[in-house]
Amino acid sequence: MKIWLQKLIDISALARSREMLKEALADLTRDFGFDYYAYLNVQPVGTSAFSNYPADWQERYFTNKLDKVDPIVAIAKSTMRTFVWSSENSTRRASKPIRRFYTDAADFGIRSGITIPVATAFGRVSMLTVASHKPSISLAREIDPVAAAMAVAQLHARIEQAEFNPTAESSVRMTLKQVQLLKWSAEGKSMRAMATIENMTYSNVNSHLNKARKALDAGTLPQATALATKLKLI
The missing domain is CATH 3.30.450.80 (Transcription factor LuxR-like, autoinducer-binding domain)
Incomplete structure (x- = not known):
């Protein structure tokens, strides 16, 4: 050995x-x-x-x-x-x-x-x-x-x-909307700003980002954004 x-x-x-x-x-x-x-x-x-x-x-x-x-x-x-x-x-x-x-x-x-x-x-x-x-x-x-x-x-x-x-x-399954919102997060946009840009309610933005965070097994939105960037998802 x-x-x-x-x-x-x-x-x-x-x-x-x-x-x-x-x-x-x-x-x-x-x-x-x-x-x-x-x-x-x-x-x-x-x-x-x-x-x-x-x-x-x-x-x-x-x-x-x-x-x-x-x-x-x-x-x-x-x-x-x-x-x-x-x-x-x-x-x-x-x-x-x-x-x-x-x-x-x-x-x-x-x-x-x-x-x-x-x-x-x-x-x-x-x-x-x-x-x-x-x-x-x-x-x-x-x-x-x-x-x-x-x-x-x-x-x-x-x-x-x-x-x-x-x-x-392993592959990470996310919707296009989740990816779009993570991209805006990476650009420094707040959830309220994302809601305005994407013509969505704040609660819908929050829901999509929570699902994206769970898909990435991330504890916070910044961590999810960092992981998505590293994995070249955004």
């Missing part, structure tokens, strides 16, 4: 393109005896992935917002430590949604794996998972959690700095 983690650091430093990194991660994952890799960047608005999981699974995962029920994400966020997991050992006392999650994932050959979470800027979390079709896995020795976190932090930095497009990501 120590050698594998060093190789992860090496390819993170050397990969100069999205395709180069994808190929290198796939090769490294196979060398480790696993089938798939999945780097997840968990954001307040949603989650994005850089992964070679089957395309149909990635589409299902993000279309149905499975990151909200994914037990691997939940464990990673709560423990912030490297851990081994398997559907075989995790479904006995699990809730129905989690059992369904493991069953669906198993249909795509995702049954066990190792997940390494790392803390990123502004209280967010990223994680790398290597997954296998095997019902369970066993390691000859324990994983050094510090070395693992350092290696995944290097991967996170490479993907962030190079701005590689994700292979899949």
Whole structure:
């Protein structure tokens, strides 16, 4: 595992393109005896992935917002430590949604794996998972959690700095009117000014902006405006 983690650091430093990194991660994952890799960047608005999981699974995962029920994400966020997991050992006392999650994932050959979470800027979390079709896995020795976190932090930095497009990501559903009002908010307009510009009542403006804020999982209108700008929705 120590050698594998060093190789992860090496390819993170050397990969100069999205395709180069994808190929290198796939090769490294196979060398480790696993089938798939999945780097997840968990954001307040949603989650994005850089992964070679089957395309149909990635589409299902993000279309149905499975990151909200994914037990691997939940464990990673709560423990912030490297851990081994398997559907075989995790479904006995699990809730129905989690059992369904493991069953669906198993249909795509995702049954066990190792997940390494790392803390990123502004209280967010990223994680790398290597997954296998095997019902369970066993390691000859324990994983050094510090070395693992350092290696995944290097991967996170490479993907962030190079701005590689994700292979899949959450989508935010908003109406055109919500987007228009957030744009006016970004321009510094008050809600009363927006009501005049858009020929709407103040209460309607407030209602649309509240729905937009909830869609973005934002606590305040300024936060919603900032998130919408970052996501290039406005």
